[in-house]
Amino acid sequence: MQQVKAVVALAKDEPVSVVTINVPDPGPGEAVVKIQACGVCHTDLHYRQGGINDEFPFLLGHEAAGIVEAVGPDVTTVAPGDFVVLNWRAVCGNCRACDRGEPQYCFATHNATQKMTLAEGELAGTELSPALGIGAFAEKTLVAAGQCTKVDPAARPAAVGLLGCGVMAGLGAAINTGNVTRGKTVAVIGCGGVGMAAIAGSALAGASKIVAVDIDAAKLEQALTMGATHTVNSAEVDAVEGIKAICSDNGADGADVVIEAVGRPETWKQAFYARDLAGTVVLVGVPTPDMLVPDLPLIDVFGRGGALKSSWYGDCLPSRDFPMLTDLYLQGRLDLDAFVTEEIGIDDVEAAFEKMHHGGVLRSVVVLDGAQA
Template identity: 95%
Template sequence: MQQVKAVVAMSKDAPVEVVTINVPDPGPGEAVVKVQACGVCHTDLHYRQGGINDEFPFLLGHEAAGVVEAVGEGVTQVAPGDFVVLNWRAVCGECRACERGEPQYCFATHNATQKMTLAEGEHAGTELTPALGIGAFAEKTLVAAGQCTKVDPAARPAAVGLLGCGVMAGLGAAINTGNVTRGRTVAVIGCGGVGMAAIAGSALAGASKVVAVDIDPRKLEQALAMGATHTVNSAEVDAVEGIKAICSDHGAEGADVVIEAVGRPETWKQAFYARDLAGTVVLVGVPTPDMKVPDLPLIDVFGRGGSLKSSWYGDCLPSRDFPMLTDLYLQGRLDLDAFVSEEIGIDDVEAAFDKMHHGDVLRSVVVLEG
């Protein structure tokens, strides 16, 4: 058992606190990871706001990279000293998706069996719920060994740690779910961290046009640096008409692939109508439980053909995708550093939430000392 500092959300909408927690020694199938960097993601804010569930207190943080410190019995895939990116898809190998050779859709991913707990005060001993089964706003965390993906240790932890969630979600929405390939036209609605990653992924895949859509001119300017070829300010121009005008070559009626990275019914409807005939819509923005599919004539769903998809974690397989994307980063072909707006300390998470809410950063990244 070790005691470390960590960021915890004690109750709904309360400011986060830096507290001392207990991290058990790893049991069978588990690993303790010394966290070097962890991105501040919208999902962490959703946990703090009670938007995921009410299993407080939450140990926040999940976009992380670090070094394996210790492993439990039966662990062979990682060893102490390995540099890893943490993931929330530790595939089980036994569910129907895994058995049919599609582990990227695993329905029974693993988390650590033991619980980390609060170490001090009146709530000492209270079990913590780690965000996405990780909980990495902490000097050290306990995870299932399968949540550790080895990557090249030459990589910058603050950059490659973002593959653990948002950047992978966006890249994967384009490359894995949307099947973007060379010559395709792509539109991305919503240019936050996930949308920017979808833009970068589309450019990496060789898309001929990548249209960035947002209401914030700052984000649209940054999207051009990430690989967008065109922008549409949907506060000034109808998003659907703007996309169609840009992608109208050879009689096309929209983009081949439209990626919705906001998670709202109205923007999903824009994506539906902004795609070409037989085109693909990819929903990667995360809606709230109360949101409904917008009212669409069923004849439009039938008559336009194509695919309406959702992308969960970018349909990634961490063991395949994390090392590959890290290598592309080290080769200078994927600029993960561009996603890191600032490096902060463990005491600055609450302020980072505020910056994220106002669109001032792509990612604040907590960097831990030692």
């Protein structure tokens, strides 16, 4: 057992606290990871707001990279000293998805068995709920060994750590879920961090046209630097008509693939009507439980054909995708550094949440232990 500093949400909608927590020594199937960098994701804010569940207190943070410090007695996949990106899809190998050779859809992913706990005050000994089974706004964290994916240690922790959630979600929505390939046309509705990653993924896959759609002119300008070829400001122009006008070559009636990265019924409906006949809609924006599919004539669903898909974690397989994308980053073919808006300290997470409301950052990244900028 050791004690470290960490960022914890103690109660719903209250500011986060930097506290001391207890991190157990790793047991069977577990690893302790010394965190070097962890991105501040909107999902962490959802936890703090009680939007995920009410299992407070939460140990926040999940987009992380670091060094394995210790492993349990039966762990063979990683060893102390390995540089890893943490993931929340530690596949079980035994469920029906794994049995049919589709581990990217695993239904029983692993987390650490032991619990980290609060170390001080009246709540000392209280078990923590780690965000997405990780909890990486901490100097060290305990995870299942399968949540550790080895990548090239030459990579910058603040950049490749983002593969742990948002960047992978967007890249995967384009490449894995949407099956974007050379020559296809793509539209991305919503140019936050996930939408920008979908744009970058579409460019990486060789899409011929990539249309970025947002109501923020500054985000649209940034989208052009991430690989977008065209922009549509949907505060000024109808999004569906704007996409269709750009993608109308060769008689097309919209984009081949439309990625909805907002998570709202009205933007999903835009995505549905902005795709070409037999095109694909990918929902990667996360809706709230009260949101319903918009009023949509069933004959339109039938008449347009194609596919309506949701993308959960970019349909990724961390052991396959994280090392590949890290290599592309080191080759200069995938600019993960562009997603890092600022590097902050562990005491600055609450301020980073506030910046999310203003939309001026792709990612604030908590950097610990002097990780290289």
